[in-house]
Amino acid sequence: MNQSSDLYIGIMSGTSLDGIDTALVDLSETSPRLVASHYQPYAEPLKEALLALHQVSHNELHQAQLISNRLAREYADATLVLLSKAGVTASQVQAIGCHGQTVRHRPEHGYTIQLNNAALLAELTGIHVVSDFRSRDIAARGQGAPLVPAFHDKVLRHPGIHRVIVNIGGIANLTDLPPGSATTGFDSGPGNLLMDAWITRHQGKAYDKNGTWATSGKVIPDLLHRLLAEPYFALPPPKSTGRDLFSLAWLQIYLNGTEAHEDVQATLLALTGESIAAAVRRYCGETDEIYLCGGGAHNEALVAYLQRAMPRYRIQKTEALGIAADWMEAIAFAWLAQQTMHLKPGNLPSVTGARHPCVLGAIYPA
Numbered sequence: 259m260n261q262s263s264d265l266y267i268g269i270m271s272g273t274s275l276d277g278i279d280t281a282l283v284d285l286s287e288t289s290p291r292l293v294a295s296h297y298q299p300y301a302e303p304l305k306e307a308l309l310a311l312h313q314v315s316h317n318e319l320h321q322a323q324l325i326s327n328r329l330a331r332e333y334a335d336a337t338l339v340l341l342s343k344a345g346v347t348a349s350q351v352q353a354i355g356c357h358g359q360t361v362r363h364r365p366e367h368g369y370t371i372q373l374n375n376a377a378l379l380a381e382l383t384g385i386h387v388v389s390d391f392r393s394r395d396i397a398a399r400g401q402g403a404p405l406v407p408a409f410h411d412k413v414l415r416h417p418g419i420h421r422v423i424v425n426i427g428g429i430a431n432l433t434d435l436p437p438g439s440a441t442t443g444f445d446s447g448p449g450n451l452l453m454d455a456w457i458t459r460h461q462g463k464a465y466d467k468n469g470t471w472a473t474s475g476k477v478i479p480d481l482l483h484r485l486l487a488e489p490y491f492a493l494p495p496p497k498s499t500g501r502d503l504f505s506l507a508w509l510q511i512y513l514n515g516t517e518a519h520e521d522v523q524a525t526l527l528a529l530t531g532e533s534i535a536a537a538v539r540r541y542c543g544e545t546d547e548i549y550l551c552g553g554g555a556h557n558e559a560l561v562a563y564l565q566r567a568m569p570r571y572r573i574q575k576t577e578a579l580g581i582a583a584d585w586m587e588a589i590a591f592a593w594l595a596q597q598t599m600h601l602k603p604g605n606l607p608s609v610t611g612a613r614h615p616c617v618l619g620a621i622y623p624a
């Protein structure tokens with residue numbers, strides 16, 4: 259690593275609850291350079307414990323703290339693997355930006371909870387840790403999410419081309435980058451999380467690879483119509499959502515129990531695709547280019563659905579813009595950590611609705 263590099267680590271564990279994405283990023287130039295990356299899946303018991311914490315349950319404060327400790331140890335392990343892959347030592351890294359694991363997101367009640375023991379992570383790695391990025395934006399009356407659009411604004415904006423970036427994680431969110439106007443962005447609704455939950459329940463698989471199971475079924479038009487009537491979809495931005503709303507319990511309300519399982523999966527894929535396409539049509543106006551990132555960008559059937567729903571645009575992955583679709587969020591959290599360490603704002607009020615730009619997160623020195 260040369261003398262002038264400015265190394266940060268981003269750690270993202272998102273709403274899919276699949277595992278931990280880590281990225282070692284050199285932020286010394288205008289464009290971030292991904293030095294190394296590492297994905298560490300969650301073992302099934304940890305995923306189950308996290309899912310359980312999404313429900314109001316007995317003794318949840320104690321459970322939350324124990325799981326935070328467990329997560330910090332997982333994040334530290336992933337960091338050590340990442341550093342050894344890159345041949346970089348902890349002392350060469352300026353800071354880790356660690357998102358934590360969202361278990362409640364209630365901006366309307368003035369709080370959001372991302373589990374993590376950042377003190378333990380700093381202790382275990384010997385690297386400064388920036389964590390709890392969303393709370394300050396919520397304190398300034400913002401949604402606290404999505405935060406990645408600020409990073410898109412910084413690195414993917416084009417002066418003459420109207421770009422829209424769609425992240426398809428557990429929840430899907432989009433960033434609108436119109437030349438000459440402010441960047442906006444919001445959560446459009448479910449990304450992969452309903453499809454993941456349904457295939458896990460009925461086939462024991464973590465996700466529907468390439469949407470193959472969904473493709474074997476038929477969309478149920480009446481069910482799709484009723485799901486799309488969920489009031490969240492019609493809310494104007496700024497808005498954000500999560501597992502608090504979109505869950506199997508939410509889906510169950512609309513099912514009568516006679517539907518073929520593969521037809522429900524087809525309908526859930528259509529719900530994800532249609533809610534994204536409708537959000538682009540309604541809020542982004544005339545766009546020029548659409549780019550996808552997040553794990554859902556690999557779901558061929560979903561990408562084909564989006565392409566059919568928005569035939570005028572060529573839909574590509576963000577690789578075409580020089581940022582790997584799988585590492586976008588982790589790279590963004592490395593950048594957010596750099597912003598915080600330099601005491602610069604990380605949020606965009608035009609996205610989250612916060613009253614002002616804020617320096618995000620809390621710093622846990624090494």
Ligand SMILES: Nc1ncnc2c1ncn2[C@@H]1O[C@H](COP(=O)(O)OP(=O)(O)OP(=O)(O)O)[C@@H](O)[C@H]1O
Nearest residue numbers: 272273274427428429450465467468552553556557
């Ligand atoms: N080949 C594939 N076919 C279908 N789905 C896929 C494929 N590869 C990944 N996925 C989906 O992507 C998900 C993981 O995506 P990602 O890592 O972006 O989620 P995340 O980090 O939880 O995101 P967010 O924080 O945005 O919610 C998996 O759970 C799965 O649903």
Ligand SMILES: CC(=O)N[C@H]1[C@@H]2OC[C@@H](O2)[C@@H](O)[C@@H]1O[C@H](C)C(=O)O
Nearest residue numbers: 273360363403404405406429431587
């Ligand atoms: C509260 C929370 O964890 N929100 C996540 C989630 O996953 C996707 C979408 O919902 C987005 O709002 C956000 O994550 C990304 C990293 C963001 O803040 O941009």
